[in-house]
Amino acid sequence: MENQDKARTINDQDVLLEQLAKARQELSTLYEISNAMHKTLALDEILFIILTGVTSHSGLGFNRAMLFLLDSSAKFLEGRIGIGPDNGEEAKRIWRLIDEQKMDLDDLVNSYAQTHEVIKGSKFFNQVKSVRMPVKEPDGGILAKVFNDGMPFHFKKDNLQSFTGDPLFAIFPSDEFVVIPLKAKDRSNGLIVADNIFTKRSITKDDIRVLMMFANQAGMAIENSQLYERTLIKAHKDALTDLWNHGYFQYVCDEELRRAKDHMSYLSLIMLDIDNFKNYNDTWGHQKGDEILARISQIIMESSRKIDKVCRYGGEEFAVILPDAAKRDVLVVAERIRANIEQCTFTTGTDHPSQKITVSIGVASFPENGKTKLELIRAADAALYDAKKQGKNRVACPPVP
Known part of the structure; x- marks a missing residue:
């Protein structure tokens, strides 16, 4: 009996140590991504950093991700960036290249200048950029629902049937994905959609929890960037004509x-x-x-x-x-x-x-x-x-x- 209790105690300690190591890794990843977002106020670069954090092997590790932002009229969600391979073969090639070059999160973030043009040329990126969905329900479908609810939603085979025909599936066919609202000051300003279409790895509650923590930081970074850009635009506009000066x-x-x-x-x-x-x-x-x-x-x-x-x-x-x-x-x-x-x-x-x-x-x-x-x-x-x-x-x- 004493040996059983001792074995149980050791096992519990191992579980706690494993959980502690996982928590440290999560905090380290969130810190790295957050630190990268604070290095710039340029919106396009921040969006790239956000989705690189979501999809990189040294970040949150999702296969693909899309990011939508509320437009200036506050009536539509616009696709701004999509990062992810167009097919499974391309996915394997990219992951193999990253492993061979031993690229960590900092390396990927710092590659913005070199990789942004490549990303803009991808089929997936341009599909995402073509999306303009009304925030009014039910016209905006899945995206509008999550945006207005302000709560994450995990879409799986058992609940996807309720959304058959949703326009999101035209560009993002997937058996399982998660949609997370981006928030600033308790107000939604966008969405992240992510999945594991190539590895088929199930999305866990822990995945969603960490993604939500990250989304809260991302929402504030986007808000700050948009405020900066509005200020910058005002400084470069001619007061009489509203043209560039x-x-x-x-x-x-x-x-x-x-x-x-x-x-x-x-x-x-x-x-x-x-x-x-x-x-x-x-x-x-x-x-x-x-x-x-x-x-x-x-x-x-x-x-x-x-x-x-x-x-x-x-x-x-x-x-x-x-x-x-x-x-x-x-x-x-x-x-x-x-x-x-x-x-x-x-x-x-x-x-x-x-x-x-x-x-x-x-x-x-x-x-x-x-x-x-x-x-x-x-x-x-x-x-x-x-x-x-x-x-x-x-x-x-x-x-x-």
Whole structure:
């Protein structure tokens, strides 16, 4: 009897030691991921760190994960990032490579710059990015339910039948997965969805408990990042037109030019000036002139592509940065802007007649019109000056060398 009690005591001690070692490992993992999230305020990088923590072998170890965030209208959940292999063979190849290179969580997190472009090219990532689900139930299905309940939900074979036909299954077919709300100040701001589709390892209560602890930290990191980005955007916006200001134009021009050189792609620039604007200000006053600037800014935004950066360059001059746009592309956009402004009737109030306003536009493209930012701006500016000399209300481009 005494020997049995002693064996039971030793066994209990072994179990406690095992549980203690597991708890230490969990805390260490959470600390590492939390520490990584505090190293940056850039939202895309934070989202990458979060899902790397969820899916890495040295993190929480799920096979795949998706992250959704509430959009600015607070009406939709948008897919922002998905990390995970597209198939079982790719999964084995990736895990083998990580093991061979002995990559720990820090290595994976620090690989953001190198791996982010690869992730963006994956089928799984682009499927996730295509999702836009209403938060209103039942339209938003599983995602809306978990988001509104604010509680995790473990989907298994025995309860999945209740959600047959849910739109989530179109991109995330799985027999078992978990959906965890991301929270900041007791308010949901997103969701994480994770599964083990390739290893078929069952998701345990401990897995969900640790994922919930991690999600609480992740929700706050996302909230802080979004607050930072809103503050940053406000600092780089022109107060009158709500366009990007001159300082941000210079920054984005450098970044897009670097990207164009790295990827051997095109980059184009539009410089635009309102014709005879001094006369309008002198006739109607600066307040009415400001109204015209604001309206023209809106037309330029509406006439440009979504990926273009529209900036107030200074005074009555505007600039548009067009990534991945060759000369033929920028001429189409520039002509659309010119025509839409010419066709608009500007009403300046009851004391002043309605007025037609025109603009002169100069365009330039990398690499044919300049290989540096200064060369590109000078080329577009010179083309703008030519448009003025040729009679205004037209688009001009640099002469062919």
